[in-house]
Amino acid sequence: MSTDAGTRSTTTTPGRVGYGRVGDSARRPDGTLKVTGEFAYASDLWHDEMVWGVTLRSPHPHARIRRIDITEALTVPGVTAVLTADDVPGDNAFGLEHADQPVLASEFVRYEGEPVALVAADHPETARRAAKRVRVDYEVLPAVTDARRAMDPGAPAVHRPGNLVRHLRLRRGGEAPTAPVVVSLDFEVGMQDQAFLGPESGLAVPAEDGGIDLYVATQWLHVDQRQICLALGMPPEKVRLTLAGVGGAFGGREDLSVHVHACLLALRTGKPVKMSYGREESFFGHVHRHPATMTYEFGAQRDGSLLYAKARLLFDGGAYASSTAAVVGNGGTLGLGPYRIPSVAVDAYGVFTNNPPCGAMRGFGCVQAAFAHEALMDELADAVGVDRVAIRQLNGMREGDLNITGQVIDSAAPVGELLQIVSELPLPPERGAHPDLRSLPGAVNNTTHGEGVVRGIGYAVTYKNVGFSEGFDDYSTARVRLEMTGGEAVATVHTAGAEVGQGLITVEQQICRTELGVERVVVHPKDTTVGSAGSTSASRQTYVTGGAVKAACEAVRAAVLDRAAGVLRRSAAELRLDGEKIAGPSGELLAGLADVLGDDAVEETVEWRHRPTHAIDPETGQGEAHVQFAFSAHRAVVDVDVELGLVKVVALDTAQDVGTAINPDAVVGQIHGGSAQGMGLALMEEIIVTDGHVRNPSFTDYLIPTILDMPPMQVTVVEYADPHAPYGVRGVGEPPTISSGPAVAAAVRAAVGKPLRRVPIRPEHITGT
Amino acid sequence: MRITTTVNGTEREVDDVWAGESLLYVLRERLGLPGAKNACEQGECGSCTVYLDGEPVCACLVAAGQANGRQVTTVEGLAEGERLHPVQEAFLETGAVQCGFCTPGLVVAAHDLLQRVSRPSDLEIREALAGNLCRCTGYEKILDAVRLAADRQAQG
Ligand code: FES
Ligand code: FES
Numbered sequence: 001m002s003t004d005a006g007t008r009s010t011t012t013t014p015g016r017v018g019y020g021r022v023g024d025s026a027r028r029p030d031g032t033l034k035v036t037g038e039f040a041y042a043s044d045l046w047h048d049e050m051v052w053g054v055t056l057r058s059p060h061p062h063a064r065i066r067r068i069d070i071t072e073a074l075t076v077p078g079v080t081a082v083l084t085a086d087d088v089p090g091d092n093a094f095g096l097e098h099a100d101q102p103v104l105a106s107e108f109v110r111y112e113g114e115p116v117a118l119v120a121a122d123h124p125e126t127a128r129r130a131a132k133r134v135r136v137d138y139e140v141l142p143a144v145t146d147a148r149r150a151m152d153p154g155a156p157a158v159h160r161p162g163n164l165v166r167h168l169r170l171r172r173g174g175e176a177p178t179a180p181v182v183v184s185l186d187f188e189v190g191m192q193d194q195a196f197l198g199p200e201s202g203l204a205v206p207a208e209d210g211g212i213d214l215y216v217a218t219q220w221l222h223v224d225q226r227q228i229c230l231a232l233g234m235p236p237e238k239v240r241l242t243l244a245g246v247g248g249a250f251g252g253r254e255d256l257s258v259h260v261h262a263c264l265l266a267l268r269t270g271k272p273v274k275m276s277y278g279r280e281e282s283f284f285g286h287v288h289r290h291p292a293t294m295t296y297e298f299g300a301q302r303d304g305s306l307l308y309a310k311a312r313l314l315f316d317g318g319a320y321a322s323s324t325a326a327v328v329g330n331g332g333t334l335g336l337g338p339y340r341i342p343s344v345a346v347d348a349y350g351v352f353t354n355n356p357p358c359g360a361m362r363g364f365g366c367v368q369a370a371f372a373h374e375a376l377m378d379e380l381a382d383a384v385g386v387d388r389v390a391i392r393q394l395n396g397m398r399e400g401d402l403n404i405t406g407q408v409i410d411s412a413a414p415v416g417e418l419l420q421i422v423s424e425l426p427l428p429p430e431r432g433a434h435p436d437l438r439s440l441p442g443a444v445n446n447t448t449h450g451e452g453v454v455r456g457i458g459y460a461v462t463y464k465n466v467g468f469s470e471g472f473d474d475y476s477t478a479r480v481r482l483e484m485t486g487g488e489a490v491a492t493v494h495t496a497g498a499e500v501g502q503g504l505i506t507v508e509q510q511i512c513r514t515e516l517g518v519e520r521v522v523v524h525p526k527d528t529t530v531g532s533a534g535s536t537s538a539s540r541q542t543y544v545t546g547g548a549v550k551a552a553c554e555a556v557r558a559a560v561l562d563r564a565a566g567v568l569r570r571s572a573a574e575l576r577l578d579g580e581k582i583a584g585p586s587g588e589l590l591a592g593l594a595d596v597l598g599d600d601a602v603e604e605t606v607e608w609r610h611r612p613t614h615a616i617d618p619e620t621g622q623g624e625a626h627v628q629f630a631f632s633a634h635r636a637v638v639d640v641d642v643e644l645g646l647v648k649v650v651a652l653d654t655a656q657d658v659g660t661a662i663n664p665d666a667v668v669g670q671i672h673g674g675s676a677q678g679m680g681l682a683l684m685e686e687i688i689v690t691d692g693h694v695r696n697p698s699f700t701d702y703l704i705p706t707i708l709d710m711p712p713m714q715v716t717v718v719e720y721a722d723p724h725a726p727y728g729v730r731g732v733g734e735p736p737t738i739s740s741g742p743a744v745a746a747a748v749r750a751a752v753g754k755p756l757r758r759v760p761i762r763p764e765h766i767t768g769t
Numbered sequence: 770m771r772i773t774t775t776v777n778g779t780e781r782e783v784d785d786v787w788a789g790e791s792l793l794y795v796l797r798e799r800l801g802l803p804g805a806k807n808a809c810e811q812g813e814c815g816s817c818t819v820y821l822d823g824e825p826v827c828a829c830l831v832a833a834g835q836a837n838g839r840q841v842t843t844v845e846g847l848a849e850g851e852r853l854h855p856v857q858e859a860f861l862e863t864g865a866v867q868c869g870f871c872t873p874g875l876v877v878a879a880h881d882l883l884q885r886v887s888r889p890s891d892l893e894i895r896e897a898l899a900g901n902l903c904r905c906t907g908y909e910k911i912l913d914a915v916r917l918a919a920d921r922q923a924q925g
Pocket of ligand 2: 248
């Protein structure tokens, strides 16, 4: 019997498996392999002949490399290759937006953990020991480790010409008017890690044509391929990528990790090379969420209506550009939240430092800003004496409003409604006189029996752009094939869209079933023999690759009906394809698919684009920068032991508009997981960096929420179809990560009665010790 | 060194094992059983959970030599042929699997819990699975899966 009295999770969307079409909670096609342990993740790959590759990394945040001596390492028995920058045949540079990051450092290292040399050996331990015998002579240089100092005139330059990556200037509505009520704050957000569980891994296999086949866990095969080709000096037809099983991503696999390194070692040794990071190396092997410092000011009427907002956001980009410019773009254009504000002045900056490089993570620039604008909205509510839900509803965007870049919100913007929903969800019961210790802050550590424990409730509402913005050519490619196999119609769907756990392959099958009426849909392995699908990021794959698959199915259907029209001597316009049948205008069966196709297959490849977005004006930040906006609201309930500073989240409830839920169960799963990551940032997750050195690269010291930390979550899925998107979908993955953290932080502030202007909130911030 | 161990009911012999190798490494790299996962190799995530003589352990913390002469059961040994174990079935049915990297460890840990406690409360489930990290699901559907498996088990 379940004895604990907590709220159970609820969802308003029934999870039916149905026929596995759009709108059904179809099961994952890889599920059985995953529960039996047979699914091949990148770190499981194995080849008879393979050797192991390891990376030697810089111990210094900033240094000049005087000399590298590999002779001793080469003498270690079992070692097959030791490589340095001199062995990179093509450009020794890669990067998502700017190729500014060396494959292997040559003259300088700019962050702790930067790759310097590679070793291949017959056993991973041999390779690690040999790597320790590569002698690198460093001249340690002064490092910039405080982003606020990075633009000072005397600061050491991480790159020439200087440390500014991007300044986004946004002005709207003229000078800020004088406001009767003014509130302001400074806020700081620490560095979060994606902490996907499957470590960075890949297997590079040298091919007979002199090229290479790379099996790797990633988010975007084609952007990897482009960078690998440049580094290897090889054309794309020689560098073939296949997606290996991905154990989560969350942005941390957008940049290259083992990719070029494994290829270099494989080409040198002539053997398949496996590389797989351990957890510590993983903390150095991918970019993190940008830490940010922010200053915000709101001016409002006495009733709480906003008159103006001013914001300054500073993102620490670390040592290389990665996607910092785009993160600044999001922070700047979306960083005031889903509110109507007549006059706006925003300056968002991204800078280089000698800290770990930062880049993409779920919520991408909106997460940091949301902590600030939501904390300030609570301040404003208190200053004018309005309820914290009501103040957000008063100022919340509605469909048809202009956002701060002057773009019309041209589909649903249910800010007020989402807040209403979460505020009316049942609250968890009050703590009884004899609470179960395990449900209290500190839990089984037995730190309190309920004395000194105060409850708080917090709200947040946020929004996020879906897809790539600011004029990026954001497309996806899908190839769909229909044929009769063993007397049954079978569709095969082939895209390069990375399945990272979110369920894209399930969605691809559902769309094929819906459009073609077939039951059996085979998902072709994800590889570079089909065109780019774009990145699995920005909550975009269901929208963009979903759109491409739908369009490819439509093309297949049209081609089949054309053939049928020829066979039946009728106009294609009066025919319909329904699974294995070709039907006439009133549904009468005219022919079987088998009669029309015979042994042939019909195959179509389509490149699909969403509506274009546009660059913003460099002076004013105005423009139609984004293609779609996704809204979510959270309510958090926390118990805080105010004496020890320990927090227990008791409930974390949410409402989110998903446009149309293609797979309701998967949508709810995304919302649960995204909410957990936001809560993690609010309360526990931070990579501690001092003087450029990472202090906690392990799951012992970098904490992510466990099942004991997570509360039950009530999830309400709202579906206002977006008329501009395929099936009306709206991106789902990121919004919950953005609104959950600020709601948790607000709840802790409500319980403690302190400003708490930094996350993650630590016990000492609460106790003031 | 040579190690002899019974894995999923079959006796296996492994030669040339290095002193520093963990049971996890031997299973994954020498015995072709990559089901137990390697998310941290520091005893912090539970993704490598296997049974050693019937007790769930983190295989990354067990030196390979310690498994000599003992019984190991991995996630690969839970299904009976094509028939999934009810815990595995429940994970699929409730949508508790996203990327799935945590799944093998959680399936073993949940399997162990339900052998010990037939109808665990939510707090008991949370306590039993507290050593298994999942980054994708927020654990809600994992709780659903364990509740469902417990219900099914109770109904026989
Ligand atoms: S891999 Fe063993 S506990 Fe993480
Ligand atoms: S499903 Fe990805 S870590 Fe649990």
